[in-house]
Amino acid sequence: MTAYQSPTALPGELLGQEKMRAAIAAHNFGVVFALAREVAEISYSKIAAECDIKPERVGTLARGRGRITSFDKIAKIADALRIPGHLLGLAPREWELANPPCHASAAPTGNAITNREETDTVLRREFFKASAGAGLVVALPELAQANSHRRVGGQVPEQLRQRTARLRRLDDILGGGDTFRVYLGEYQATKAVLREGSFTEETRRALLSVLSEQAQQAGWAAFDAGKHADARSLYEDSHQTAIESGEAALAGNALAFLAYQRVDVDHTAGIETAIQACRTAGPDAAPGVRALLYERLAWTYAISGNADETERALNVAETALNESNGNPQPDWAAWVDRNELQIMTGRCWTELRRPLRAVPVLEAVLAQYDDTHARDKSLYLSWLASSYLAAGEVEQAAAVTGRALELSAGVASVRPRARLAPVLRQLGDHHAVPAVAEVLERAKL
Incomplete structure (x- = not known):
């Protein structure tokens, strides 16, 4: 045939x-x-x-x-x-x-591919193999051997941590609907090693630390995919595991994830959990970790309408980024930088209905944001659109909303459309404006 x-x-x-x-x-x-x-x-x-x-x-x-x-x-x-x-x-x-195929010309030769391109290709291949149901330990033979012989060497936790860091980069370009089962599979595989393997106490604690990281990543993907019960369970598991491993910063970050999730349904519980996250990590945590936890604290205050505490927490986060206490930045917080803080600042002032403070910050940082980060950029644009509406700039809000809709198309995340829904409802009050009518029609597609 x-x-x-x-x-x-x-x-x-x-x-x-x-x-x-x-x-x-x-x-x-x-x-x-x-x-x-x-x-x-x-x-x-x-x-x-x-x-x-x-x-x-x-x-x-x-x-x-x-x-x-x-x-x-x-x-x-x-x-x-x-x-x-x-x-x-x-x-x-x-x-x-x-x-x-016989595409000889399409095959790379010599040094045509740089180290970075090779890394990116391996990353994507690992992800798509995992998504297609390939064995999760295929790229880590040491772990497969540890499972079969029930003995885990001291090098395995670090190998797993590096693998977790590589897979974490997928979250930059893919939504939780695509990554959740990959991250969950990594978490479950490490959990099986802890349950079935034998190791020294030092190796056990290192494995627990990796497991906590993996639980947080899987929890975040679940949250992004709209699986909120799964996210909460994974965050709670991560918190407990981090405590058991003696990782205060990881334990604090698990609480910060929980706070981010809780504040939408209970402002008080969200704030209290975010405060606990900062205290748990402590003043000796790496600067980026403290900045991350305090900007999430600022978010919980903004959601509850407390402008003074929001600004105070943002200032603490900025101060942390300017410090260097010698503690290395963990990979799970490596993405926290000034641009991230500016994004959160703009989001907070949007929630507080202060468009004169939100719009300049969001416009400046989003001008530098690459479209490859489609999910995140569409989300952040939704806050910019909200601030334009609050300022009465309806046409500009419509233009930004249209761009956000464009970017979010095909992204395996429930959050962009959920964030854009109230913006579209507000735009509906201005349906007679041609630019608005066009965006409302596009939103139906």
Whole structure:
């Protein structure tokens, strides 16, 4: 039987072009679609039909607006355009195994791939293999050996910690709907080692520390995917495990996650938990950790409408970032920097309905934010849109909301649309404004 030949299959010479390979590696499908039409004369309507994407969205992507970050959609595009899995960081596709491609020009040679590109490719491959149900210990033979012989060497916790750090980077570009089962599988695998293996007390405590990190990451992905009960359970497990391992900073961060979740339903409980998080981590925690915990404390105060305490907590966070107490920054807090603090500052002033303070901060920092971080950027834009509405700038709010909708399309996270829902309801009061009517119509798609 002849294998199905996709009418949108990209020719080998196009796959070998540097610009196309760079676009594929970056998951920049707008450039991929544009080159497919320009070089291979594959129409956007044909791409849309084969990739199960609306034709107008294909054109929008080709014009450089929006991103595709859903694993299912990426896999669909790979199969429709016959893009070899390794170029995207996927495991070999079924059609590749049945009909091995002969794209010699598409294979990397010599030093064509930098160390960073190699790392990124390995990262994506690990993720998509795991998502497809591959064994979670396949990239860590030492752990597999430890499981089979019930003996865990002292090097395993650090190997697991490094693996956890690599997988954590997936949260930069993918939503919790895509990453939750990967992170949960890592957590469960480490838990099984602790339950079944034998090790020294020092190794046990190190494993518990890694387990706490993994529980937090899985909890965050669950929260992002709308699995709030799972998130709460994982945060609580992380807190208990961190205490058992003697990791005060990790224990504090687990509480901060719980506070972030609780404040939406109980302002008082959220604030109290956030205060406890700061106290638990203590003054000797790394500067980035203290900044992270205090900005989350500021958020709980902002949600409750307490402007004075919000500003005080933000100032403490900023002071922490300016300090250096010699304690190394853990990887789970490495993303906390001045841009992150500015984002949180803008969010807090938006919640406090102080647009004159929120808008300049959010506009400045979002101008530097790359679209590859589609989930986060769409979320932050929703706060900017809210502040524009509070200031009476309806057309500008509509423009920002439209951009947020564009970025959030296809992102496996419930939060962007949940955040945009009240903004769209407020815009509904101005439906007679043409710019607003256009955005409201787009939101229905």
